[in-house]
Amino acid sequence: xxxxxxxxxxxxxxxxxxxxxxxxxxxxxxxxxxxxxxxxxxxxxxxxxxxxxxxxxxxxxxxxxxxxxxxxxxxxxxxxxxxxxxxxxxxxxxxxxxxxxxxxxxxxxxxx
Amino acid sequence: xxxxxxxxxxxxxxxxxxxxxxxxxxxxxxxxxxxxxxxxxxxxxxxxxxxxxxxxxxxxxxxxxxxxxxxxxxxxxxxxxxxxxxxxxxxxxxxxxxxxxxxxxxxxxxxxxxxx
Numbered sequence: 001x002x003x004x005x006x007x008x009x010x011x012x013x014x015x016x017x018x019x020x021x022x023x024x025x026x027x028x029x030x031x032x033x034x035x036x037x038x039x040x041x042x043x044x045x046x047x048x049x050x051x052x053x054x055x056x057x058x059x060x061x062x063x064x065x066x067x068x069x070x071x072x073x074x075x076x077x078x079x080x081x082x083x084x085x086x087x088x089x090x091x092x093x094x095x096x097x098x099x100x101x102x103x104x105x106x107x108x109x110x111x112x
Numbered sequence: 113x114x115x116x117x118x119x120x121x122x123x124x125x126x127x128x129x130x131x132x133x134x135x136x137x138x139x140x141x142x143x144x145x146x147x148x149x150x151x152x153x154x155x156x157x158x159x160x161x162x163x164x165x166x167x168x169x170x171x172x173x174x175x176x177x178x179x180x181x182x183x184x185x186x187x188x189x190x191x192x193x194x195x196x197x198x199x200x201x202x203x204x205x206x207x208x209x210x211x212x213x214x215x216x217x218x219x220x221x222x223x224x225x226x227x228x
Contacts, residue, residue, distance in 0.1 A: 004155075033215060042118075042220030043156075043201060056215060091156070101148075101216060103155040 002026065004104035006092050012110045013082055021077045021107045025094030032075050033101065034067055038088040046090075049075065050097065082111045114139045116202050118219035125192055125226050133187040133222045135176075135202035143204040145169075145178055145185040146216065150199045159187075159200070192226045199223045 005024040013019050025032050034046040045059035049069045060066070064082075069075040079086055089108050093101040119134040137145065147159040147169070160169030162178040162185065169176050174189045185202060202219040 035218070043203075043218035045215055045217060048215040093156075100158045100161075101156075103157070105155045 004092055004094050004102050006090075006104035006107050008107055009105065010108045010110075012112065014112050015084060016081055018078065018080045019082055019109060021079075021090050021092075021109070023075045023077070023092030023094075023104060025073065025075070025092070026102055027073075028096070029094035029102070030072070030097055031095045031099075032069055033093045033095075034075070034077050035091045035093070036088045037091055037106065041088075043091065046077070079109075082109075084111045087111045114143065114204060114217050116204055116217055116219035118200075118202050118222050121199075121221070121223040123222060123224045125224070127194055127226055127228050128191045129226075131187070131189040131192045131196075131224070133200055133202075133224070135185045135187065135219060137183050137185065137202075137204050139183075139204055142180060145176070146203040146205075147174070147176055147185070147187050148201045148203060148218070150201065150221075152198070156201065192224070194226045194228055197224055197226045 007022045030051045032049045036044045036046055047067045048056040064080045067077045087110050089106040091103055091106045093103045095101045115138045117136050144163040146161045148156045149159045150156045160171040162169040165178050165180040167178045176185050176187045178185055199221045201221045203216045205214045
């Protein structure tokens with residue numbers, strides 16, 4: 001499709017397990033963002049990739065969170081040793097530099 | 113650091129009522145400002161934006177004016193419809209010149225419910 005694609009759409013895991021969330025941005029978009037949406041908390045910035053520049057990781061809440069973007073396209077957000085407070089919807093967005101952000105529908109993570 | 117504060121929801125209005133959703137920001141310099149909307153079951157999408165002071169963004173009957181003197185970007189619509197029911201997010205860019213790239217910082221969102 002032409003939009004931002006995220007997978008899985010839903011993930012239920014046990015506390016302490018690692019999870020990987022995938023984002024396929026719109027082709028040609030140089031910028032890619034990860035946000036976290038928790039109930040009543042709005043959108044929390046996690047990490048931002050722009051072209052070949054070093055990513056802005058200033059929003060990652062702990063060293064259990066990491067993300068990479070391979071070949072300037074697909075991105076994977078990894079959460080190690082998940083905790084219950086990690087339960088949220090993880091949103092990916094992509095854009096041209098300085099352009100409108102296009103969001104995926106999100107990956108809903110539930111940590112039991 | 114940069115931040116955005118929105119009025120708390122949920123906001124419940126009758127159809128054809130006037131809507132205001134307040135948004136204020138804290139930032140160094142003059143960032144670009146945005147309103148994004150999330151309709152039920154859909155992803156966020158851009159509603160409108162303003163890139164410099166006194167600019168007015170508008171779309172689908174919604175308007176917001178960039179007020180640097182009050183550091184505000186309030187969203188307004190003269191006559192809401194049931195189809196406007198959604199969550200609205202105010203956001204700012206973290207770079208003065210958004211065309212040079214930069215991440216968006218979002219507010220906590222305001223849920224709007226319009227009753228027939």
